[in-house]
Amino acid sequence: MKLYGYWRSSTSYRVRIALNLKNIEVEHVPVNLLKSEHRDNGFASMNSSRSVPILEVEGVRLAQSQAIIEYLEEVYPEPSLLPSDAIARSRVRAMAQLVACDIHPVNNLRILKYLSDELQVTSDQKNAWMQRWFAEGFAALESMVRASGQSGACCYGDVPTMADIALIPQLYNARRFGAPLEDYPTLLKVESHCLQLPAFDQARPENQPDAVVN
Ligand SMILES: N[C@@H](CCC(=O)N[C@@H](CS)C(=O)NCC(=O)O)C(=O)O
Numbered sequence: 001m002k003l004y005g006y007w008r009s010s011t012s013y014r015v016r017i018a019l020n021l022k023n024i025e026v027e028h029v030p031v032n033l034l035k036s037e038h039r040d041n042g043f044a045s046m047n048s049s050r051s052v053p054i055l056e057v058e059g060v061r062l063a064q065s066q067a068i069i070e071y072l073e074e075v076y077p078e079p080s081l082l083p084s085d086a087i088a089r090s091r092v093r094a095m096a097q098l099v100a101c102d103i104h105p106v107n108n109l110r111i112l113k114y115l116s117d118e119l120q121v122t123s124d125q126k127n128a129w130m131q132r133w134f135a136e137g138f139a140a141l142e143s144m145v146r147a148s149g150q151s152g153a154c155c156y157g158d159v160p161t162m163a164d165i166a167l168i169p170q171l172y173n174a175r176r177f178g179a180p181l182e183d184y185p186t187l188l189k190v191e192s193h194c195l196q197l198p199a200f201d202q203a204r205p206e207n208q209p210d211a212v213v214n
Contacts, residue, residue, distance in 0.1 A: 002056040007208035010169035011065040020199035030210035095163035103137030134179040
């Protein structure tokens with residue numbers, strides 16, 4: 001298997017965590033987003049949405065991090081990234097989708113470039129945009145995790161699920177943009193637990209071969 005990704009990409013980070021939790025080894029193929037390598041025609045022929053990650057499995061290329069993680073869950077069911085009960089699975093998927101569908105898309109690189117380059121918003125306005133969607137999303141997720149009545153060491157219980165796989169990279173991203181996080185104590189508690197687990201630690205952006213760390 002090959003994972004086309006970028007060290008700082010939160011969606012690549014999600015897939016790295018899932019692969020590590022399932023003990024699947026892959027070859028990492030860096031795609032430098034800052035150099036717009038994902039916008040090259042060569043890359044677009046692999047993923048028409050011009051984004052990372054892509055997981056290549058026996059010559060077949062899979063796109064969309066959540067779909068990739070669901071594929072891994074189906075083909076490598078142990079350890080599972082979902083609880084056993086259907087209602088609980090729906091709750092975990094809702095948490096993951098809150099991050100993947102509500103927070104991440106509006107704070108993505110291409111959106112920020114459009115705001116700056118086409119709409120010519122100031123950097124303060126761009127920052128306000130970022131903070132706004134982080135705040136709305138994390139407040140909703142904090143409530144959702146608490147309301148489940150199941151938060152433990154992880155978002156749902158004590159075993160990492162798709163919810164944690166989505167949350168930890170998004171918190172990393174929020175920190176990059178200086179988002180205040182003190183109003184989300186449950187999410188921060190989960191983060192400090194997860195980052196001690198080798199599967200999460202090894203997936204951290206700064207631990208990737210293409211990381212540029214000052
Ligand atoms: N929904 C997609 C989003 C993929 C995505 O947009 N990835 C970002 C990096 S986190 C990217 O490649 N952005 C490039 C851009 O916005 O131009 C997924 O979950 O895989």
